[in-house]
Amino acid sequence: MAPAIEIRDARKCYGTLRALDHVSLEIAQGEFFGLLGPNGAGKTTLISLLAGLARADAGSLEVMGHDVVRAFRAARRALGVVPQELVFDPFFSVRETLRIQSGYFGLRRNDAWIDEILERLDLTDKADSNMRTLSGGMKRRVLVGQALVHRPAVIILDEPTAGVDVELRQGLWKFIRELNAAGHTIVLTTHYLEEAETLCGRIAMLKQGRVVALDTTRNLLQHFSGVRVRIRLLPDVLPPGLAPWHVAREGESEILQLPDHGAIERVLAALRAAQVQAQELEVLQADLEQVFVQMMRKS
Amino acid sequence: MSGFPTLLYKELLRFWKVTFQTVAAPILTALLYLLIFSHVLESRVQVYPGVSYTAFLAPGLAMMSLLQNAFANSSSSLIQSKITGNIVFVLLTPLTPLQMFLAYVLAAIARGFLVGLGVLLSTLLLADLPLVHPLWALTFAVLGGAILGALGVVAGIWADKFDQLATFQNFLIVPLTFLAGVFYSVHSLPAFWQRASHLNPFFYMVDGFRYGFFGAGDVPPLTSLAVVAGCLAGLSALTLRLLHIGYKLRA
Numbered sequence: 001m002a003p004a005i006e007i008r009d010a011r012k013c014y015g016t017l018r019a020l021d022h023v024s025l026e027i028a029q030g031e032f033f034g035l036l037g038p039n040g041a042g043k044t045t046l047i048s049l050l051a052g053l054a055r056a057d058a059g060s061l062e063v064m065g066h067d068v069v070r071a072f073r074a075a076r077r078a079l080g081v082v083p084q085e086l087v088f089d090p091f092f093s094v095r096e097t098l099r100i101q102s103g104y105f106g107l108r109r110n111d112a113w114i115d116e117i118l119e120r121l122d123l124t125d126k127a128d129s130n131m132r133t134l135s136g137g138m139k140r141r142v143l144v145g146q147a148l149v150h151r152p153a154v155i156i157l158d159e160p161t162a163g164v165d166v167e168l169r170q171g172l173w174k175f176i177r178e179l180n181a182a183g184h185t186i187v188l189t190t191h192y193l194e195e196a197e198t199l200c201g202r203i204a205m206l207k208q209g210r211v212v213a214l215d216t217t218r219n220l221l222q223h224f225s226g227v228r229v230r231i232r233l234l235p236d237v238l239p240p241g242l243a244p245w246h247v248a249r250e251g252e253s254e255i256l257q258l259p260d261h262g263a264i265e266r267v268l269a270a271l272r273a274a275q276v277q278a279q280e281l282e283v284l285q286a287d288l289e290q291v292f293v294q295m296m297r298k299s
Numbered sequence: 300m301s302g303f304p305t306l307l308y309k310e311l312l313r314f315w316k317v318t319f320q321t322v323a324a325p326i327l328t329a330l331l332y333l334l335i336f337s338h339v340l341e342s343r344v345q346v347y348p349g350v351s352y353t354a355f356l357a358p359g360l361a362m363m364s365l366l367q368n369a370f371a372n373s374s375s376s377l378i379q380s381k382i383t384g385n386i387v388f389v390l391l392t393p394l395t396p397l398q399m400f401l402a403y404v405l406a407a408i409a410r411g412f413l414v415g416l417g418v419l420l421s422t423l424l425l426a427d428l429p430l431v432h433p434l435w436a437l438t439f440a441v442l443g444g445a446i447l448g449a450l451g452v453v454a455g456i457w458a459d460k461f462d463q464l465a466t467f468q469n470f471l472i473v474p475l476t477f478l479a480g481v482f483y484s485v486h487s488l489p490a491f492w493q494r495a496s497h498l499n500p501f502f503y504m505v506d507g508f509r510y511g512f513f514g515a516g517d518v519p520p521l522t523s524l525a526v527v528a529g530c531l532a533g534l535s536a537l538t539l540r541l542l543h544i545g546y547k548l549r550a
Contacts, residue, residue: 014550048550051391053387053390053391054549054550055545055549055550074393076392081391085384087383087388088383088385089388090383091312091313091317092312096312100305100388101388102305103304103305103308103309104302104306104388104389104392104393104394105392106301106302106393108304146388
């Protein structure tokens with residue numbers, strides 16, 4: 001079975017800016033995959049190459065086994081992209097927009113699926129409203145609908161929940177999860193790291209056009225985050241020996257980032273030696289944000 | 300199934316939704332030209348024997364309106380889509396460069412046709428208009444609309460902002476259509492300007508179209524047909540090439 005997405009040594013420069021630098025990546029069919037990185041890391045460039053909105057300087061990219069340049073028609077039929085920018089055609093209503101997008105893929109009797117998309121994205125009431133009259137969150141949902149209208153095997157969501165309120169975001173993720181459970185491959189970029197942590201089975205982190213981490217979400221959390229503890233001291237003075245692990249102060253507590261659980265004993269020993277009492281000590285749950293920050297600092 | 304019919308439908312719907320602006324307004328403008336010029340020149344100018352100046356002017360104005368609106372349709376659609384960013388919805392699809400080209404150009408021909416037909420029908424209130432060779436008129440209407448539709452695609456792709464497109468329109472399309480013998484026969488011009496007019500491809504579109512009405516023109520219709528068909532072939536090749544390489548559309 002061909003991978004949903006296969007990228008081999010992709011490179012892309014814009015003038016002197018190296019937007020993608022020897023990126024290789026394979027995403028299996030049915031995965032829920034996260035693509036994370038700070039602004040300018042190359043996430044959108046990578047999506048543009050896959051979608052045919054830009055062409056790689058070197059390397060090859062395939063969607064469901066179809067080369068995005070040589071077999072662009074098959075590759076694009078297999079791909080649905082929710083673009084990051086909030087774009088729309090002001091001439092048309094929501095339903096017209098979805099029908100037209102469906103027609104571009106040769107699907108002209110697609111109203112049952114369009115109705116379902118409208119319902120699942122909570123847009124049924126707005127089906128006949130002009131796109132100009134919709135709020136930002138509603139326009140974002142129409143973008144999601146446009147990406148789904150031809151039932152693509154691979155769905156790329158580039159910041160799909162920006163500007164969408166919490167309740168609708170939950171509904172959107174429920175819908176996307178169901179699509180994933182039905183066999184669709186999902187690739188997600190988001191700035192809400194808790195979303196990626198909750199949804200994605202595997203994550204790639206990009207920085208300056210390079211993949212700096214690629215693993216399952218679970219492994220990333222285990223291997224990269226170490227142990228973070230919150231500790232309240234009496235007297236409220238951190239012994240100098242613990243300064244290298246100190247990352248923040250929260251209220252009356254200090255936050256220490258330790259390499260592993262064994263380091264907790266070394267912290268306690270240092271406190272005893274300095275005659276400082278640990279009034280409270282809490283081991284914090286690792287999250288993707290810590291991993292992300294560490295990775296971006298490290299690489 | 301192909302996405303071509305849908306892109307064509309979308310392009311037709313786009314101008315159909317604003318027909319006052321895209322069809323009625325240019326018809327009114329052409330009629331005002333006709334009223335003013337025919338009022339001033341009707342009794343002073345006769346270009347062809349037995350043909351009133353108003354009748355002579357009508358096909359030229361219809362063709363001028365057809366050409367300008369065919370250009371406006373494809374160019375404005377593309378520049379608006381590029382600037383608002385919704386061109387991405389077309390670029391993400393399996394549409395081929397040829398399908399995109401045909402959809403934009405056919406929609407441009409359709410709008411040009413509607414405007415041109417509107418001008419001609421309105422003119423019937425003011426003058427008797429023969430139609431000696433309807434097929435010639437139809438051929439030049441289609442080819443002229445296609446050339447300007449393709450030129451509109453090129454301009455829409457090339458321009459990064461409305462100002463650049465307006466420059467293209469005001470400094471190239473409008474002068475070339477006005478100087479194409481819409482208001483006069485090029486035989487009435489001094490020798491130098493006659494030769495200069497023969498370098499203007501728009502002249503052959505207008506003259507060939509007018510031949511269809513009166514059976515007379517400044518150059519033989521086959522010459523006009525050869526020039527117009529050659530221009531369309533060259534421009535189509537250029538447009539398809541730009542769409543194929545994704546010039547200013549795909550990074």
